[in-house]
Amino acid sequence: MSRRAAIWTFAVAALAAPPIDDWLGGYMPRLLLVEMPAWVVLGWIAGRRARTRRWPWNPVGLTGLAYFAGAIGFWMIPRSVDAVRTSEAVDQLMHASLLLGGAGLAASTALLPFVLRAALGIYAASMTFALGIIYTSYRALLCGTFDLTQQRSTGHWLLVACPFVVLGVIVAGARALGRERRRMTERRSHRGATVAPPSLAAE
Amino acid sequence: MNLRRAVVAAAPATALAMWLLLASWWTHAFRAFTNFSAARLAAGPVPRSSPPLRVVDQHGVSWDVASPSSQYRLVQAMYLRCPDLCPVAMARLGLLARNLGDMIPDRLRIVSLDVEGDPPSALHEMWVAHGSHEGWTMASLAEAPVDATLRRLGVWIQRRPDGLINHGLDLLLLDPTGDVVDVMAPEEDEGAMADRIRRRIR
Numbered sequence: 001m002s003r004r005a006a007i008w009t010f011a012v013a014a015l016a017a018p019p020i021d022d023w024l025g026g027y028m029p030r031l032l033l034v035e036m037p038a039w040v041v042l043g044w045i046a047g048r049r050a051r052t053r054r055w056p057w058n059p060v061g062l063t064g065l066a067y068f069a070g071a072i073g074f075w076m077i078p079r080s081v082d083a084v085r086t087s088e089a090v091d092q093l094m095h096a097s098l099l100l101g102g103a104g105l106a107a108s109t110a111l112l113p114f115v116l117r118a119a120l121g122i123y124a125a126s127m128t129f130a131l132g133i134i135y136t137s138y139r140a141l142l143c144g145t146f147d148l149t150q151q152r153s154t155g156h157w158l159l160v161a162c163p164f165v166v167l168g169v170i171v172a173g174a175r176a177l178g179r180e181r182r183r184m185t186e187r188r189s190h191r192g193a194t195v196a197p198p199s200l201a202a203e
Numbered sequence: 204m205n206l207r208r209a210v211v212a213a214a215p216a217t218a219l220a221m222w223l224l225l226a227s228w229w230t231h232a233f234r235a236f237t238n239f240s241a242a243r244l245a246a247g248p249v250p251r252s253s254p255p256l257r258v259v260d261q262h263g264v265s266w267d268v269a270s271p272s273s274q275y276r277l278v279q280a281m282y283l284r285c286p287d288l289c290p291v292a293m294a295r296l297g298l299l300a301r302n303l304g305d306m307i308p309d310r311l312r313i314v315s316l317d318v319e320g321d322p323p324s325a326l327h328e329m330w331v332a333h334g335s336h337e338g339w340t341m342a343s344l345a346e347a348p349v350d351a352t353l354r355r356l357g358v359w360i361q362r363r364p365d366g367l368i369n370h371g372l373d374l375l376l377l378d379p380t381g382d383v384v385d386v387m388a389p390e391e392d393e394g395a396m397a398d399r400i401r402r403r404i405r
Contacts, residue, residue: 056207056211057211057214058214059211059212059214059215062214062215063214063215063217063218064218065215066215066216066218066219066222067218067219067222069219069222070218070219070221070222070223070226071222073222073226074222074225074226074229077226077229077230077236078236078237078238079229079230079235079236079237079238079241080229082237082238086361104218138390139291139390140239140288140372140388140389140390141239141288141369141372142237143237144237144238144239144359144361144369144371145238145361145363145369146369147286147287147288147367147369148287148288149287
């Protein structure tokens with residue numbers, strides 16, 4: 001086992017270990033803003049190796065993206081958040097599905113066209129903002145197993161996280177555009193070299 | 204080859220459809236996104252009969268809130284140690300009582316249903332703190348399985364390990380026969396709620 005794989009396995013085991021899992025899941029902001037993203041990130045790391053490969057089940061990256069969007073949407077439902085806290089089986093299901101969702105996303109993003117990736121980023125930023133507003137301002141409890149203070153705190157931290165998500169989207173977009181420009185320049189110079197007349201080549 | 208191509212093309216739709224089907228089942232066809240609304244749906248459509256709600260009120264008197272009476276009854280769950288939501292809900296109930304003052308207590312009685320079995324003396328203290336309103340009863344459920352009674356009523360409840368109780372704050376309107384004829388979500392505006400109750404009673 002490589003060092004990276006060992007670190008990854010250790011991180012998964014640590015995150016799933018009852019004391020850490022209970023600590024993260026016992027407080028709403030920690031559950032939604034630390035534990036769930038951590039499982040997605042670990043899945044993403046696991047799926048990075050597969051991101052350049054074209055899997056037959058993942059044409060142009062849409063299957064991974066659809067699975068990830070479905071998983072995130074499902075675990076954002078207040079009833080699901082409650083079930084994660086009250087049922088160990090549902091908690092484990094959340095771990096597995098988000099891990100798989102992160103891997104699916106990693107296997108898909110490189111295959112997705114730039115426009116779709118940009119739309120995904122903008123959607124993530126707007127969802128963070130919208131959820132932040134809802135959790136901060138809604139005066140009734142949405143997740144019944146937590147309390148109103150934790151709900152508002154989750155909303156507050158989501159709003160704090162929002163500019164960073166936007167910044168991340170902009171940086172990722174700029175990097176992708178830079179890569180694309182470099183690739184085009186390389187292609188153009190390569191084409192120039194191959195079609196250069198013999199006289200120029202001789203010079 | 205064509206079949207393989209079809210399977211490959213269906214993969215993204217299958218992945219999304221799987222989650223949508225799961226979410227649809229879990230949220231009762233996208234009608235219940237919270238445990239509170241799921242409990243409301245599970246109790247069935249209104250009008251529906253209420254389970255017996257035997258209580259001991261702030262004066263130490265035992266009676267059944269759901270028994271036939273000349274009054275409509277507006278019922279909401281609460282408990283005295285509740286740190287955040289119940290005090291807000293009780294304050295809003297006070298505003299509602301003022302808004303519906305012409306109907307209380309002759310045609311309507313407000314009942315704050317204690318889910319923790321607080322004693323009449325403590326309930327009386329709370330009643331006094333809220334203005335000793337004649338048409339506002341604060342009463343502890345004397346029914347043995349309180350949680351089951353509340354679930355039958357359509358109110359979600361969960362007793363947390365730290366001793367706090369998370370419960371629904373829906374306002375249930377019982378007609379004089381004891382049937383639940385309306386259920387109002389706690390986030391509804393007091394004025395709109397008062398209008399809705401007036402329409403029901405007239």
